[in-house]
Amino acid sequence: MAETDHPTGGEPPKGPPGDHMISESKFKKYWRANLNLMGVLLAIWFIVSYGFGILFRDVLDNFSIGGAPLGFWFAQQGAIYVFVILIFVYSAMMHRIEQKFDVDDDEG
């Protein structure tokens, strides 16, 4: 993603002091970055639960983790661990995206 900012000019900032305007193109880039990140994480979300745990579990069950068939393990344990990780990864990466586009809520 390019870091360039497109000042669209025209309108001065409105609202209470401390408010700032961001251009429409910058907003679109920010949103696109968010959607891309979301898409990747939701794909992982789908693969570990619906993929590993349901659709392809027979294939995965040929392997095992400890004493459990792998597909069965994903359906009852693994998917849940990945879900937790996904949310914290999203939270951290999204914060970086927001800071980059100056739309974070660190100041409220």
Place this chain on the structure above:
Amino acid sequence: MEATVLGLPSTLFWTAFFVIGTFGLYIGIAVWARAASTDDFYVAGHDVHPVFNGMATAADWMSAASFLSMAGIVAFSGYDGSVYLMGWTGGYVLLALLLAPYLRKFGKFTVPDFVGDRYYSQAARIVAVICALFISFTYIAGQMRGVGIAFSNFLGVDITIGVIIGAIIVLFYAVLGGMKGITYTQVAQYCVLIFAYTVPAIFLSLSITGTPLPQLGFIGNTADGTPLLVDLDRTLSELGFASYLDGQKSMIDVFAITVALMVGTAGLPHVIIRFFTVPKASDARKSAGWALVFIALLYTTAPAVAVFARSNFIETVNESVYSEEVARGDARASAMGEDATPQWFYNWENTGLLEFTDKNGDGRIQYRADPETNEMTRLDRDIFVLANPEIGGLPGWVIGLVVAGGLAAALSTAAGLLMVISSAVSHDLCRKVLFKNMSDTQELLVARLAAVGAVLVAIYAGINPPGFVAAVVAFAFGLAAASFFPVIFLGIFWKRMNKEGAIAGMLIGLSITAAYIVHFKIGFSSVVLGVVALIIGIVLLIMHFGLKEQGDTRAMLIGSIVFGLIFLGGVFGVLPDFAIGTANQWFLGVSPEGFGAIGMVISFAVSIIVSLATKAPPEDVQNMVEEIRLPSKAAHVSHPGAAPAE
């Protein structure tokens, strides 16, 4: 003989001790966290720390069924139980990524608030209120029933009295503290319930697999070195039971149920409103993460407990020698030799959760799949959690703790639901639709009265559970998946989504899903048709009063009277009785529990088609959607000139 404390059997003493002690704690917290304003009452003043909100969400989320029955459900259904494990956790990913931060930025009190404002429509708001009320009432009736059963089994009081005691406790802190009181009580309840769940599980894991972590014990080996899961699977098939690792449900049904539960979780109003309580949008994401951490602690322990408990049950109870002497309490099982039925079995037999009939008269307990030879005539699934402390050899007070944990789970969920009902009535229905010039003080009073009214209905439903309570999972999650999730998701991610699309999508998704569930779970009898007519009649009546000033709504009034008459006809049996549907008629082989997934797809399709066929939403609404997408309150999108619609 059983040990006694202060003249009571020790288990009963410790149960009463923990139940009364924790109830006192909840009341104390409620007094400390009294709500003074509508902000406090509905959203705990928007200043709950994300980790605390995570704990509160976890307690809110995990009901008596999660606490007491989840391990048992998985123990009896094996792989099929995965739908609940994945379905009730995966929805938090959807919440954190797709809904929670944006709804928090939107910054109002309730889900109908969002629907009404985003779709600039009172009709959409009213439909959302009705959905929220219906989902929450179904759910709360089941919780109250759970509270009553826990009381009657463990403290020897009547179910009715148990329901009333539980309801009064919830009422006390919900009316006094609103969301603020509920939040901090739920934090305490989470601590009680997770401690009560994991401690016995750790000891059970140690005694069966030699490792203290249940999650590792799950993939561990038995004493002779074979993997525990493989061993259980083999033993079960020898006794004629279905395979533990394979499951009975078809793949498409497993898939559909998991979708319905995940999406339904993300669309449940009592879960969503928890994310209104944190200070800002980024905290809503973090909070969803913490909530899932706290939920996962229980949800990854449950399948391990399931394997331990069922293996242990077969190992120690099947073919064991049953002694009448021990059953009468004249002797201890430990004095009966190697093959004797363990002591805990006799203790739980007294509660009626276990029942043994010696069909072949050999004095031993045969546990089989075949109902002809099976001698375990009753084996309640909750026993797999309740008996764990004794199986793990823990002292009597741990059982008391487990009962207190089960009650904490039921009460915290009931309180969260009560909040949705109370805010839907006072804020969405009264303030926003019927009496627009109410003051904050009046609204707060109505909210408290609505909570009292809701508790009275919940008490009644807990004592005389209506038939649909048994179908609570299908109803609550299916309807949330087919109504709230699509309308909120599209409201955030598609600026072009308009009010026509929202109303059509919600109504069609909701009615098709509800009809499918009723047809296969309850059946459209004359009375059921009458009740459906009554609900439609009430909706039309509210629409009439709520939309009066926007145009002529006499047709709605007439409609509501007609449906009222149909209701009377249904109750008196004038309407036809349709037979209940059977499993071989399922659409694509999808069970009623999984139909929410199909309802959701229909709702999405209808919303998008109708939106595209009608005119785009006004520009200020489209700008509002952009604002919702920006976490910062200070950043705004500049629109030089008139921005064209997307």
